[in-house]
Amino acid sequence: METLNPNLQSLLALLHSWHPLSQGFRTELSKAIQPYSVQPKQTLYHYGIHLHAAWYSIDCWIAKHRIPENGNEEVSQFFQPGEILTDLTSFLKGQTTQTRATILEGSTLLHLSRPQFDRLKAHPETQALLQEYMLGQKHKEHWRMDLLGLNDQQKIHQFAQRYPINRLPASTIASFLRIPPSRFSILRGSYNRSH
Numbered sequence: 001m002e003t004l005n006p007n008l009q010s011l012l013a014l015l016h017s018w019h020p021l022s023q024g025f026r027t028e029l030s031k032a033i034q035p036y037s038v039q040p041k042q043t044l045y046h047y048g049i050h051l052h053a054a055w056y057s058i059d060c061w062i063a064k065h066r067i068p069e070n071g072n073e074e075v076s077q078f079f080q081p082g083e084i085l086t087d088l089t090s091f092l093k094g095q096t097t098q099t100r101a102t103i104l105e106g107s108t109l110l111h112l113s114r115p116q117f118d119r120l121k122a123h124p125e126t127q128a129l130l131q132e133y134m135l136g137q138k139h140k141e142h143w144r145m146d147l148l149g150l151n152d153q154q155k156i157h158q159f160a161q162r163y164p165i166n167r168l169p170a171s172t173i174a175s176f177l178r179i180p181p182s183r184f185s186i187l188r189g190s191y192n193r194s195h
Contacts, residue, residue, distance in 0.1 A: 008033060011056045011110055014082065018132035025123040032116035036109040044101040045087070051097045052114040054086035060106030063172045066099045075176040077140055078163055081106070084133060091117075104168060144176070152179050156187045166192065 008030060015021055015029075038044065038060060045051055047067075062085055064077040076099070079085045090097040091114060120126045147158050155177045159165060165173065165188060174184035 007035070007058050007108070007110060010058075010082065014056075014084075015129055019125050019128040021125055022123060025120065025125055028120055028123065029112075032112055032119065034111045036111035037107060038103045038109060039107060040103055040105050042103045044085075044103060045097065046100045047098065048096045049090075050094060051087045051090035054084060054091060054112045054117065056084050056110040056112075057081050057106065058108040058110065060109055061104040061168060062101050063104055063176075064099050064101050065175075073175075074178065075172045076144070078168070078172075078176065080163070088134065088137070104172065148178060152177070152183065152187055153190075155179065156184075156191050160191060160195070 011033065012021065012026060012029070033056075036055060044055070044062065045053075057079055059081050060079075061081070062079040063075045064079065064085070065073050066076045067073050079101075085101060087097040087099050089095050117126075143162075147155055150158065156165070156179075159173065159177060163173075170185060170188065171181055173188075174181045177184065179187065
């Protein structure tokens, strides 16, 4: 059996935890996936483009932004090392993306293009994996909506249970939690003193 790059192995392990993978799928994906270098503060993709890629984060923290009805851009999701990122509506349906993604920290992603993804559709597990990814994204969205219903102190506490509250930029966390940046700094300081 050939030795796979550890980064590819971690992606395959994630996918296999969602659904058993055939050797044919593993081989096809191994040929299709490419390393992709980024740097902090880089925009991975921006509003209004047709997104033809999906990424797997090796060591990157990524913020996904959107513009809600009030017109003020906000962070709507975080992606951490070991997670897959794309805009499904744009990637699958060819529509322009209504989100943008920025690299917060890290340097390496794995890249899968839409034509390469289309070749993977010949394997029956591709549809099951896609469904699992969609369910995971819905779960993240529901978690955030529940979070936004809490008071500000509860938001900070719940966020810190899931994400590194002192590692990510304060402005991105404040945006995600819909807390004014100055208030967020005070509340995070209070949280840090009590934990």
